[in-house]
Amino acid sequence: MVLVVGGAGYVGSHTLLALREAGREAIALDDLSRGHEWALLGAPLVRADVTDLEALRYVFGRHQVSAVLHFAGLIEVGESVKDPAGFYHANVHGTWCLLEAMREAGVRDLVFSSTAAVYGEPEHTPIPEMHPRNPTSPYGDTKLAAERLIQAYEAAYGFRAVRLRYFNAAGADPEGRLGEAHDPETHLIPRALLSVLGRGQFTVFGDDYPTPDGTCVRDYVHVCDLAAAHVAALDALRRGESGAFNLGTGRGASVREVVEAVRAVTGADFSPGVAPRRPGDPAVLVADPGLAGSVLGWQPQRSDLLTVVEDAWRWHRRSLQAD
């Protein structure tokens, strides 16, 4: 059985569903502070915080866990600047608690949700895994610290871990059962779509970057492709593989291109204004995903921009109707 820590969150819930659809037995652990019970789609839940070592011991004592997927954590860069204590507690101490409970229970296989934020301002793009790690926010620092903690457990205690560095997670389950539901929502695609639906204002943060159209370029990767990468990572661990892998497409899209895609998919007359740059945003973040292709056998299937925006649009329309 696979333990999915943070299984009620955005990427966690899509992965939980992918595991169950692949016939794998899975149980979620989530405190539902950021995740949603509906996102479990009926999967079993242990409601607990990842920093609750007693609760973790209870789970490992009760279930035959063969591997752990660790999604739980705080993710918002701006929030991490205001609340570094909360981020270190959730993302670093939480990871330590999980590793300790695994060590005691003799569970050694781990897939960890990391981020492109570990690279900081890129020195060159596309970014390979060996690019220097220089995070520019407490969020990135905590994810890098958690990665290093995991590596120390691999060296000392025989753990095997795959660390997956997501670029820009986006999109939703194509059948509309799951999708992105952050509060507050800070990400580009949901904010643009929600504004088309009359929920919230949307502006382009900066059009004076050194990019072809002046807006930031990102590597958007469909959440279902991320989910598939986790399933592939579990198989890779069984084959004895481990390490850090970028999850992106290798292709960048600018904010303007995303705005175009939103206009094409929604049919709305969508012409957002331009606001000043958001502090800390690098101009270009694009993955070199070659290693995930060669070692994990992972290739994105749904990550072209129009498919990502179509799937997200279906989800947001449906979730607002259900409101």
Ligand code: UFG
């Ligand atoms: N943007 C806008 N308007 C908005 C929201 C975003 O123009 O209302 C722009 C941002 O300035 C940025 C791009 O859209 O240029 C993408 O922004 P997101 O907030 O969607 O994503 P980020 O690239 O900032 O964040 C992602 C991950 C983080 C990770 C970070 C690494 O979501 O977890 O990359 O830098 F930390």
